[in-house]
Each structure stands twice: as structure tokens, then as C-alpha cells.
Amino acid sequence: MLAHSAVRAGLVAALLVCSSAAAQSFDPSALKLLQAMGREPTTLARYQYLIHEEPSLRSSDQVLALQFMSFSQDELGLYDQAVFSFPLKDDLPEDLKLPTSADWKSADAVDTIVALAAQRHLVMVNEAHHDAHTRQLTLELLPRLRALGFTYFAAEALGTDDPDLAKRGYPTRKSGTEYLRDPLYGDIVREAIRLGFTLVPYDNGLNGQARENAQAQTLYQTVFAKDPKARLFVHAGYAHIDKATGRLGDLQPMALRLQALTGQVPLSIDQTDFLETGLDTSDAYHQLEHTFPSEKPEVLLNRQTGQPWSARPTAYDVNVILPPSLTLDAFGKYKYGYRINGEGAPLPQVMDHNEMQRANWLSLDGKRRPHSIGAELCRGTIPCLVSAHYFGEPNDAIAADRYAIMGFNESTELYLRPGRYRLRASGSDGHTLSESSIDIAPQ
Structure with a gap:
């Protein structure tokens, strides 16, 4: 696993706010990577680009790419995957003694x-x-x-x-x-x-x-x-x-x-x-x-x-210590992988039904309920992003929940408060693939 300090994480985070910060902190090859990412039309497209480019980057740029992959995964609802991609660990004080239950x-x-x-x-x-x-x-x-x-x-x-x-x-x-x-x-x-x-x-x-x-x-x-x-x-x-x-x-x-x-x-x-x-x-x-x-x-x-x-x-x-939630089942309950072809489209390796588990904390202590979704919403276009929008809100509104489906056999759950939603699947270019209305009943 990689170990990074909060200092570096903060500097990388600043790049999402201002390109001038990148110009002060990174060399030309890293800047080229950042500029290429910026030209991608959606977060999903940026994520695909990083998956495709990361293996061919030099080691210092690979670290940067992995960090941005993690940020993209978080934005796409791939929460556990994001943490596994960027296992951030602060350097704790050398003389730190962890508390005991006696005291x-x-x-x-x-x-x-x-x-x-x-x-x-x-x-x-x-x-x-x-x-x-x-x-x-x-x-x-x-x-x-x-x-x-x-x-x-x-x-x-x-x-x-x-x-x-x-x-x-x-x-x-x-x-x-x-x-x-x-x-x-x-x-x-x-x-x-x-x-x-x-x-x-x-x-x-x-x-x-x-x-x-x-x-x-x-x-x-x-x-x-x-x-x-x-x-x-x-x-x-x-x-x-x-x-x-x-x-x-x-x-x-x-x-x-x-x-x-x-x-x-x-x-x-x-x-x-x-x-x-x-x-x-x-x-x-x-x-x-x-x-x-x-x-x-x-x-x-x-x-x-x-x-x-x-x-x-x-x-x-x-x-504050958060309860544990990470699981490898976030990557699917079957062994699963995908590769990127020359046009950037994922190809399935396993055709069995593959459930991508999400953390239970997403229920927010019962305030939100799970709603099942699957690759069928993508209408044959993979990857795709499935977003639940509050009814009456436009596509550019921040979704109530969303998840990037990366394989033809994937299914998972969105976590939604009671109410009516517009369920929309979109491709890497942002165009709508399917759309429907759903109602989440109270507990």
C-alpha cells in the first residue's frame, strides 16, 4: 500500500481548485496529465482516461494519477474503491501512546x-x-x-x-x-x-x-x-x-x-x-x-x-474514530476484472451476476433506504453512471446518490431518502442512456 502525508494530499486537492497551483508544484509531464484530464467531459470520462493512461506513466506521475483516480471514484459513488486506491495515512507523532480501556x-x-x-x-x-x-x-x-x-x-x-x-x-x-x-x-x-x-x-x-x-x-x-x-x-x-x-x-x-x-x-x-x-x-x-x-x-x-x-x-x-466499513465485496462478490480496449471501452471478463456491495453507513442510521440498480439501465453501454435526482431537479443538480457501473453484469444499490426520484443512466459523454421515475417509500 502507498502511504502519503496529509500535506501532499492537501496540495493535490488544491489542484482541483486552481490550475496555477499545479503550475507551481508539478513538472511538465504531470501538467500534461492534468491538462488532459481537464479536457474530459465528465468525471466518468476522466476516470476512464486515468485507468487507461496510468500503467504507461512514469512512477511519480502514477502516484498523481492514482490520487486523482481515488477522487474520481469518490465522486462516482465508488466509495470503498476510492479508499483502497488512496490509502492515506498521516505520520503520527513519534511519542504517541494510544489510549487504553483502563483510562x-x-x-x-x-x-x-x-x-x-x-x-x-x-x-x-x-x-x-x-x-x-x-x-x-x-x-x-x-x-x-x-x-x-x-x-x-x-x-x-x-x-x-x-x-x-x-x-x-x-x-x-x-x-x-x-x-x-x-x-x-x-x-x-x-x-x-x-x-x-x-x-x-x-x-x-x-x-x-x-x-x-x-x-x-x-x-x-x-x-x-x-x-x-x-x-x-x-x-x-x-x-x-x-x-x-x-x-x-x-x-x-x-x-x-x-x-x-x-x-x-x-x-x-x-x-x-x-x-x-x-x-x-x-x-x-x-x-x-x-x-x-x-x-x-x-x-x-x-x-x-x-x-x-x-x-x-x-x-x-x-x-473522531469512524466505525470500520471497508470490504473487498465492493469490487464484486465474484472474482472480476475488466480491461480497456483501444477505444477506451471496458470489456467483461466474467459474465455471472456480480453484486457490488456498498457500505451500510450509507443508510445514515435508517434515514435512507437501498434501491437496487443494475447494468440493464445502461442499455448496453458500459461504463455508465446511474444517478438518482430529486424529482424536478435538472441533470446538473448534485445527485441524491449515484454509482458508476463498470461491467455488463454488475448490480448494486443506491441509498435514498423517502420520496420521488428521476433515475438516469448516462454514458461517459454525459448523454442520457435511460431514464425513469422511482418512488422510495417511508420505513
Whole structure:
């Protein structure tokens, strides 16, 4: 497995926002790869391009291609595949001692964070951009923090080119960066609008310290300079939530800069130091999960003081540990593979029915129900993308859920809230292959 630091992941993530960052960070061959990706008409087409090109790239460019393949898989609903493709592992502190059950106990992450946030004006939660599971916590926190009086919600993926977003009630492709195309991220934005949050775009096309400074300055000017008593909830990437240097090298993270501008000490919540990245049970994540098993996102509280555990107490306040969900059944319950021919079309190797399993956490504690889909929706064109759109929303709206079907024999499930949907299958060029209406009944 590959091991990458959050620093490199953050730099790569910035490329999705601004090509000038790429020009500063990558050599001509990498830039050529990025430019070729940018010419592809859809995420599915970009994913196919990367599959086709990656084996012939030199090793340094292969790493870059694999990272972008992972981002694409996440956007296409291939959530487990995305994590397996990019097994991100932070470099943990050398002197770190993992907590023991004698001194620490498990507690519900949402309940604990809400209690910690009661007297705060600034709460920050991070995500790993390729791991949609790290978006579940923010989705669950939104109504709880709104009830506490938080009225502003800032999300790194939001852009400034969609002034009608809040009025319309749902995000589209022009609402932000490509991360927003993940249905879970779209769900976060929809929920924030429904709850009456004021949305705050704050990311920029910069890189390095200039990016951290500009992010903090935008949040300060947009929120606290106008409303000093404001309560702001921020959903950010990786180490931008840190209140000390370290994970970004010598850079001062956005949270540290914002604290200096506002005088408000953020409640910083980390989800990326301890992530499930594969099936190796010897890593720190699995050691924690084995000691403190839980079916929900959890934090650890000291049995004597009640204080939450943080692996980096100067940088952030608490670690959230997500329950394990990865399975090789995400690749099919039969041995399966495909190859790309000269025209870029996948060819099936196994013609048996092949169920592609998706994680149970996608039910969002029963709020969403599974709906079966299969390759027959693709009308003979493989690969294809099957998307469920809320009824009445256009094709460029962020889907309620979607999944890229890569083989003629594949089937899987979409996870959808009760209601009516427009089920659409489209090819790599974005053209519609089939369309129908479905109704998801309440439990």
C-alpha cells in the first residue's frame, strides 16, 4: 500500500481548485496529465482516461494519477474503491501512546461535540476529500449545531459562482469544486440550506501559506467582521483545522490564522489521523477500533476527567474514530476484472451476476433506504453512471446518490431518502442512456 502525508494530499486537492497551483508544484509531464484530464467531459470520462493512461506513466506521475483516480471514484459513488486506491495515512507523532480501556471510554461523537460546542463560536470539522465516510459527521452535526444557535456554515468545496444557491435549495455543478459532486457533500449543502444556515464559500485559487491566510481572511471578513457574536461551523479539508503548525510543515494553518484574527478559539475536530485505509489490522486505526468497538462515530473520554482524547492536543481538540466499513465485496462478490480496449471501452471478463456491495453507513442510521440498480439501465453501454435526482431537479443538480457501473453484469444499490426520484443512466459523454421515475417509500 502507498502511504502519503496529509500535506501532499492537501496540495493535490488544491489542484482541483486552481490550475496555477499545479503550475507551481508539478513538472511538465504531470501538467500534461492534468491538462488532459481537464479536457474530459465528465468525471466518468476522466476516470476512464486515468485507468487507461496510468500503467504507461512514469512512477511519480502514477502516484498523481492514482490520487486523482481515488477522487474520481469518490465522486462516482465508488466509495470503498476510492479508499483502497488512496490509502492515506498521516505520520503520527513519534511519542504517541494510544489510549487504553483502563483510562479511556468510548462516547458518541455527535453528542460529545455538541456538548463541547455549547459555549463556542467557532467549530471546525475536517474531512479526507477521497473518503465520503468523513462527511457523515458534518451531516449529523448540522441540525444539532443549528439548535445551539450556529447560523453560518462554511464549506471548503463551495464556490462563489452560484449566487442563487440558497434560494434554489440545492447545489449544481457550478456551485463549487468537484468535491461537491459527491452526493454526500451535496446532502450537506442541502441540509444546511434547509436548516436556514447562511452559506459561506471561503476557499481560493492560492497555494501554500497564501491559501491558509486567504481562507482565514475570507471567513473573518464575511462573518466575524460583520457579526462579532456570530457562531460559525466550518467543514474543511485535512489539516486546515489545526491550531498549531506541524501537519502542514511550517505553514500556519487556516484555523490558527482565523483564531488570531477573531480572538475566537476554534473547537477543532479531526477525522483524518485515524482512518480505515485497508484490511491490515495492525495499524493504529484498527488498534483503536479493536480496543473501543463502536457502530457509530465515536470519541474517547478520560475516565477521570471526562476530557476528550486528542493525538495532537495543541493542533486539535478531539479525534473522531469512524466505525470500520471497508470490504473487498465492493469490487464484486465474484472474482472480476475488466480491461480497456483501444477505444477506451471496458470489456467483461466474467459474465455471472456480480453484486457490488456498498457500505451500510450509507443508510445514515435508517434515514435512507437501498434501491437496487443494475447494468440493464445502461442499455448496453458500459461504463455508465446511474444517478438518482430529486424529482424536478435538472441533470446538473448534485445527485441524491449515484454509482458508476463498470461491467455488463454488475448490480448494486443506491441509498435514498423517502420520496420521488428521476433515475438516469448516462454514458461517459454525459448523454442520457435511460431514464425513469422511482418512488422510495417511508420505513
